[in-house]
Amino acid sequence: MPDPMILVCPHCTTANRVPQAKLAERGTCGRCGKPLFTAHPVTLTAANFDAHASRSDIPLLVDFWASWCGPCRTMAPAFEAAAAQLEPYVRLGKLDTENEQALAGRFGIRSIPTIALFAKGREVARQSGAMPVNAIVAWTRQALTRG
Numbered sequence: 001m002p003d004p005m006i007l008v009c010p011h012c013t014t015a016n017r018v019p020q021a022k023l024a025e026r027g028t029c030g031r032c033g034k035p036l037f038t039a040h041p042v043t044l045t046a047a048n049f050d051a052h053a054s055r056s057d058i059p060l061l062v063d064f065w066a067s068w069c070g071p072c073r074t075m076a077p078a079f080e081a082a083a084a085q086l087e088p089y090v091r092l093g094k095l096d097t098e099n100e101q102a103l104a105g106r107f108g109i110r111s112i113p114t115i116a117l118f119a120k121g122r123e124v125a126r127q128s129g130a131m132p133v134n135a136i137v138a139w140t141r142q143a144l145t146r147g
Contacts, residue, residue: 005057010042013051039084041092054121060091064114066098071130072113078133117143
């Protein structure tokens with residue numbers, strides 16, 4: 001029997017054990033009963049970032065953005081669409097650098113939009129600049145094979 005994976009609920013941040021064989025079934029949270037995957041990026045904050053980046057066994061792709069940033073707004077629909085293609089094997093999250101300046105500083109975000117891929121709490125890849133959905137998906141899959 002394969003080891004269960006730990007998946008953090010995007011709604012209540014509870015860690016859930018999910019058998020690897022059942023990952024594609026997407027499941028629901030054992031605590032709040034909501035879906036573990038919604039095909040939408042989770043909103044990341046200081047309160048939930050480390051849970052998603054470090055406690056979950058699936059990688060976390062983060063879009064560092066700000067509402068005043070034109071390229072960020074342009075890329076937002078593509079990042080949203082990438083969630084539907086990359087889940088349940090990658091969790092996508094959006095971090096507003098204006099609201100979460102300490103987190104943006106912690107990761108040395110100097111330009112936005114910047115996407116960064118985290119695995120087991122460690123940043124494994126980073127790319128700055130707006131990208132279309134197919135480029136986000138391809139970049140993420142390539143970064144996962146290198147990581």
